[in-house]
Amino acid sequence: MKRRPLVAGNWKMNILYPEAKELFGAINEAAATLTGDVDIMIAPPSLYLRWFVKDSTARVTVGAQDVSQREETEGAFTGEISAAILASSGVEYAIVGHSERRAYHGETDEIIQKKIQACVKAGLTPVYCCGEKLDERESGRHFDVVRNQISTALKDFTASELSKLVIAYEPVWAIGTGKTASSEQAQEMHAEIRKLIHSLFGESFAKSLRILYGGSCKPSNADSIFSQPDVDGGLIGGAALKAKDFMDIIRAAS
Numbered sequence: 001m002k003r004r005p006l007v008a009g010n011w012k013m014n015i016l017y018p019e020a021k022e023l024f025g026a027i028n029e030a031a032a033t034l035t036g037d038v039d040i041m042i043a044p045p046s047l048y049l050r051w052f053v054k055d056s057t058a059r060v061t062v063g064a065q066d067v068s069q070r071e072e073t074e075g076a077f078t079g080e081i082s083a084a085i086l087a088s089s090g091v092e093y094a095i096v097g098h099s100e101r102r103a104y105h106g107e108t109d110e111i112i113q114k115k116i117q118a119c120v121k122a123g124l125t126p127v128y129c130c131g132e133k134l135d136e137r138e139s140g141r142h143f144d145v146v147r148n149q150i151s152t153a154l155k156d157f158t159a160s161e162l163s164k165l166v167i168a169y170e171p172v173w174a175i176g177t178g179k180t181a182s183s184e185q186a187q188e189m190h191a192e193i194r195k196l197i198h199s200l201f202g203e204s205f206a207k208s209l210r211i212l213y214g215g216s217c218k219p220s221n222a223d224s225i226f227s228q229p230d231v232d233g234g235l236i237g238g239a240a241l242k243a244k245d246f247m248d249i250i251r252a253a254s
């Protein structure tokens with residue numbers, strides 16, 4: 001089955017507002033001329049979400065970089081943004097479990113499971129990030145690590161609850177380092193993830209699940225990574241901050 005590719009730009013804590021509006025405008029404009037099949041999602045700093053939602057199109061949608069683990073719609077949780085608040089503001093996606101959240105905010109797959117639960121309840125599309133660290137790959141434990149992450153984060157869900165789920169495989173050693181997984185390394189991990197998802201949620205769910213690659217993806221390597229049969233697009237950090245690079249990557253996926 002051919003899955004519709006998704007290319008998501010994670011802007012992280014970058015870009016002041018005037019330039020951010022300009023960049024979003026440039027992406028929107030270029031995206032309007034695309035002919036191929038591809039979905040685009042931009043995850044800007046959260047303060048910009050509502051402004052971007054107003055300018056979003058059917059092709060270019062908006063996502064949050066994170067979401068509260070609390071299932072409550074509202075409550076006394078200073079600094080938190082609930083999935084319901086995001087959804088009610090027109091945000092469609094939320095990235096959950098990014099390795100920077102795991103590293104700097106102590107997020108575990110148990111916490112991430114709750115975030116996915118909150119997204120499911122609010123109707124947001126969770127983009128669940130997983131991936132091994134360098135020492136885990138070097139010691140040959142990468143498949144086990146990623147399988148454990150996914151099995152914990154997706155515990156206790158039914159296939160229908162996860163119908164919108166997107167998984168992003170992001171080897172930690174490739175994020176922001178300029179080191180990319182080879183297309184073979186990406187493909188073998190994506191195939192392994194799909195196999196695990198098949199065993200957990202069945203064949204048709206596994207066949208339709210979009211699995212993105214992330215980690216130093218750029219115009220020069222996007223083609224070879226996206227041409228792999230189990231890679232359905234990318235989660236892009238640094239290269240999403242330049243309209244031309246980001247659009248080149250999107251064209252490679254479409």
Ligand code: PGA
Nearest residue numbers: 175176215216236237238
């Ligand atoms: P990068 O980041 O493309 O800058 O490596 C990817 C990510 O963190 O999602």
